[in-house]
Amino acid sequence: MSANVLHRRFERTLELAPGPFEARRRALDAFLAAGFPTRRDEAWRYTDLKPIAEGDFDVPPRELGGAVHARVRSLLDEASVGASEAAARIVLVDGRLDDTLSSLGGSPKIEIARIAPEQPVGRRGDGASHPLAMLNRAFASDGVAIRASAGAPAAGPVELFLVASGEGNIAQHPRVSIELGRNARLAVVVHCLDADADGWLNLVVDATLDEGSYLEMQRLQEHGSRFHHTSLLTAELGRDSALVAGYVDVGARIARNDIDVRLAAPGAHADLYGVFVAAPGRHVDNEIHVDHAARETRSETDFRGIADRTGRGVFRGKILVRPDAQKIDARQKSDNLLLAEQAEIDTRPELEIYADDVKCSHGATVGEIDADQMFYMRSRGLDEESARALLTFGFANRLLTRLAPERLRNRAARLVAGQLPAPPAWEGLE
Numbered sequence: 052m053s054a055n056v057l058h059r060r061f062e063r064t065l066e067l068a069p070g071p072f073e074a075r076r077r078a079l080d081a082f083l084a085a086g087f088p089t090r091r092d093e094a095w096r097y098t099d100l101k102p103i104a105e106g107d108f109d110v111p112p113r114e115l116g117g118a119v120h121a122r123v124r125s126l127l128d129e130a131s132v133g134a135s136e137a138a139a140r141i142v143l144v145d146g147r148l149d150d151t152l153s154s155l156g157g158s159p160k161i162e163i164a165r166i167a168p169e170q171p172v173g174r175r176g177d178g179a180s181h182p183l184a185m186l187n188r189a190f191a192s193d194g195v196a197i198r199a200s201a202g203a204p205a206a207g208p209v210e211l212f213l214v215a216s217g218e219g220n221i222a223q224h225p226r227v228s229i230e231l232g233r234n235a236r237l238a239v240v241v242h243c244l245d246a247d248a249d250g251w252l253n254l255v256v257d258a259t260l261d262e263g264s265y266l267e268m269q270r271l272q273e274h275g276s277r278f279h280h281t282s283l284l285t286a287e288l289g290r291d292s293a294l295v296a297g298y299v300d301v302g303a304r305i306a307r308n309d310i311d312v313r314l315a316a317p318g319a320h321a322d323l324y325g326v327f328v329a330a331p332g333r334h335v336d337n338e339i340h341v342d343h344a345a346r347e348t349r350s351e352t353d354f355r356g357i358a359d360r361t362g363r364g365v366f367r368g369k370i371l372v373r374p375d376a377q378k379i380d381a382r383q384k385s386d387n388l389l390l391a392e393q394a395e396i397d398t399r400p401e402l403e404i405y406a407d408d409v410k411c412s413h414g415a416t417v418g419e420i421d422a423d424q425m426f427y428m429r430s431r432g433l434d435e436e437s438a439r440a441l442l443t444f445g446f447a448n449r450l451l452t453r454l455a456p457e458r459l460r461n462r463a464a465r466l467v468a469g470q471l472p473a474p475p476a477w478e479g480l481e
Contacts, residue, residue: 061076075189078186085185094367097336098334098336111145111147112145119217119218126245127214132208138161141212142214143214144214145214148193160199163197166195191255193226194228197237205238205265208240209237213241213242217246220250225255227254230259235261235265236266239269248274251279252274257284262291272300274302275302277304279305280305281305281306281309284296285311285313286311293319296324298324299466301470303333306333310337315345319348319349322351323352329359329363330362332362333362336364337367339368341383342371342373345376347377349379349380350382351383354368354386356387357390358391361393362394363396364397377406377409379406381411382412387417388419390471400413400415401413440471
C-alpha cells in the first residue's frame with residue numbers, strides 16, 4: 052500500500068474510532084519513514100511482504116450483520132476449548148471487540164477490559180525494531196487488557212478469538228496487553244481463524260510478569276490459504292517468573308511470528324515451543340529473540356517445522372547473554388522435515404554471549420524422513436504412504452502433546468494431520 056493509500060485508510064480509521072490520535076499519527080509517520088520491511092533487512096531476509104505491502108486492504112466495518120454473527124458463532128463453538136473449562140471468552144471480529152459474542156466474567160482476580168486505540172500497550176511493543184507494530188499502533192481500532200491481580204490462582208484458560216468475518220479484504224490490527232501481578236497464575240489460549248477469508252491480521256501482544264508469576268500462552272493459527280498473518284509477542288519477565296508459550300501454525304498464505312522475550316531479573320524462565328506446517332504455496336516464518344538481561348535466568352526454545360512441495364518455512368532464533376548475566380542456562384533447537392524436493396526450510400539459530408559463566412547450546416536439523424524408520428514401519432505391514440504419514444505426524448506430535456486443554460491439543464493434532472500429503476487416520480492418534 053502506498054503512502055497515500057495508508058493515509059486515506061488512516062483517516063477512515065479515525066472516523067470509526069474517534070478520540071485522541073496524536074500518538075497514532077506519530078506511529079504512522081514513523082512507519083512511513085521506514086516503510087514495509089524488505090528482504091534487504093536481515094530480520095526479514097527470507098520473507099517477502101510484497102503480497103501485504105501491495106495489498107488493497109480496507110478498514111474494519113463499524114457493525115456486522117446477523118448472518119456474519121451466526122457464521123462467527125459457529126466457528127467459535129467448533130474451536131472453543133469448552134465453556135466449562137474456559138475462565139472467559141474474548142472475541143475480536145475484524146479487530147473489534149464484539150460484546151455480544153464475548154463473555155468476560157470468571158475469576159474475580161482476573162480483570163478484562165477494553166483499551167482505547169490511543170493507549171500504549173505494555174512497555175516494548177511499539178519500538179522501531181518492530182515496524183509492523185508501529186503500523187498496528189496507528190491503525191488499531193480496538194484492544195483488550197487482561198490483568199491477573201497478585202496471588203490470582205490457576206484457573207481455566209482465558210480464550211481469545213481473533214476472527215476474520217470474510218466481509219471484505221480487511222486489515223485488522225488488534226492490541227492485547229497481559230499483566231500478571233506478584234505470584235499470579237494465568238493461562239491464555241489464542242485462536243486465529245476465519246471462514247476462508249481474504250485479509251490480514253497484524254497482532255501485537257505485550258505481556259508483563261511480576262515476581263513469581265506464571266503465564267502459559269498457547270496460540271493456534273488456522274487461517275485460510277488467502278489470508279496473511281503477522282504477530283508480535285513481547286514479554287518482560289520479573290524475578291522468579293515463568294513464561295510458557297506454544298505456537299502452532301497450520302494456515303495462512305504468509306505467516307510471520309515475532310517473539311521478543313526479556314528475562315529482566317534473576318530466576319526468570321522462558322519456555323518457547325512451536326510446530327508449523329508449510330503446505331504447498333504457504334510460507335511460515337518464526338523470528339525469536341531471547342534476551343538474558345539478568346543473572347541466573349533460563350530459557351528453552353524448541354521448534355519443529357514441516358514443509359511440503361512449494362511450501363517454505365523459516366526459523367531464526369537468537370539468544371543474547373549480556374555481560375553481567377552470569378550463571379545462564381539457555382538452549383535452542385530447530386528440527387525440520389522436508390516432504391518433497393521443492394520444499395524449503397531455512398533455519399538460523401544464533402548465540403551472542405558476553406558472559407563467561409554460562410551453559411548455552413543450539414542446534415538445527417533439516418532433512419527427510421529417516422530411511423531406517425521407514426524400513427521399520429514397512430516391515431510391520433504398513434504401505435509406504437501410511438508409514439510416511441504416521442512418521443511425519445509423530446515428528447510434530449512430540450511437541451503437540453504439550454498443548455492443553457485436551458480439546459485444544461486434539462484440534463491442533465487434527466489440523467496438523469490434515470495438512471499432510473496423505474493424512475493418517477485419526478483413530479488411534481489421540
